Amino acid sequence: MTASLLRVAGLTKRFGGLVAVDQASFDVAPGEIVSVIGPNGAGKTTLFNLICRLYSADAGSVDFDGKNLLAYRADQLAGIGISRTFQNLALFEHGTVVENMLVGMHSRLKSGVLAGAFYWGPCQNEEIEARKEVERIIEFLEIEEIRSQPVSMLSYGLRKRVELGRALGTQPRLLMLDEMVSGMNQEETEDIARFILDLRDEFGIAVLMIEHDMNVVMDISDKVYVLNFGVPIASGTPAEVSSNPAVIDAYLGKSAA
Numbered sequence: 001m002t003a004s005l006l007r008v009a010g011l012t013k014r015f016g017g018l019v020a021v022d023q024a025s026f027d028v029a030p031g032e033i034v035s036v037i038g039p040n041g042a043g044k045t046t047l048f049n050l051i052c053r054l055y056s057a058d059a060g061s062v063d064f065d066g067k068n069l070l071a072y073r074a075d076q077l078a079g080i081g082i083s084r085t086f087q088n089l090a091l092f093e094h095g096t097v098v099e100n101m102l103v104g105m106h107s108r109l110k111s112g113v114l115a116g117a118f119y120w121g122p123c124q125n126e127e128i129e130a131r132k133e134v135e136r137i138i139e140f141l142e143i144e145e146i147r148s149q150p151v152s153m154l155s156y157g158l159r160k161r162v163e164l165g166r167a168l169g170t171q172p173r174l175l176m177l178d179e180m181v182s183g184m185n186q187e188e189t190e191d192i193a194r195f196i197l198d199l200r201d202e203f204g205i206a207v208l209m210i211e212h213d214m215n216v217v218m219d220i221s222d223k224v225y226v227l228n229f230g231v232p233i234a235s236g237t238p239a240e241v242s243s244n245p246a247v248i249d250a251y252l253g254k255s256a257a
């Protein structure tokens with residue numbers, strides 16, 4: 001049996017009378033790509049926000065690498081190996097590609113703000129290491145040519161790639177991607193799908209992603225977890241889930257079945 005990196009058990013969130021996530025339970029193994037899918041309002045973003053500690057859970061547990069994740073604050077997650085992108089781009093618009101990536105990395109650098117301001121001793125070494133790491137990520141994501149451009153000048157697809165790069169800057173073991181390819185054209189989508197596979201294959205990074213693009217989900221996921229009205233209705237390989245009658249009903253409606 002593969003040890004799990006992330007284990008979600010019975011995770012529940014209520015907003016007043018609405019149960020937005022109702023006893024979600026699933027595992028992500030090291031180096032595994034797991035997609036969370038479901039129709040609009042199914043509870044996917046709420047599930048992500050629970051795992052990322054933006055919301056507190058009403059019931060259930062989340063363990064990451066054997067640690068009780070619910071005991072951590074959102075700002076501590078990068079330090080223990082979890083990184084996330086957001087549905088809406090969250091970049092520093094006037095900064096260059098390199099600057100945006102460095103901002104992401106500073107959350108995990110150990111030197112204090114004062115040392116950073118004066119570029120002292122250990123801080124100087126960390127800064128050099130951070131810049132080397134940024135260069136590795138830039139090469140991996142094939143964005144050398146735009147490294148000095150302000151993010152505001154870039155196409156949507158390239159901005160998303162920069163956001164992915166920034167998330168990688170914290171050297172995560174689990175990367176959480178929220179609708180990474182929404183709004184992308186086919187070529188941009190295929191590029192991102194390839195990068196996600198390479199992240200797993202080359203660096204062993206596990207990926208938990210919310211994704212509406214079913215081609216991407218079916219092509220690259222090891223496992224798929226399906227929510228509908230907050231309730232888990234299926235989990236399994238892409239082939240198992242796509243032939244599951246409950247999933248077909250949830251997406252197409254019973255009348256189409």
Ligand SMILES: Nc1ncnc2c1ncn2[C@@H]1O[C@H](COP(=O)(O)OP(=O)(O)OP(=O)(O)O)[C@@H](O)[C@H]1O
Nearest residue numbers: 015018019020038039040041042043044045046047
């Ligand atoms: N902060 C909140 N307060 C009250 N209700 C909320 C809140 N956040 C989400 N909800 C409700 O919880 C349910 C699940 O929403 P959620 O955004 O998690 O779904 P989703 O699957 O991510 O949807 P989408 O695919 O449209 O992004 C919805 O009915 C939504 O209206």
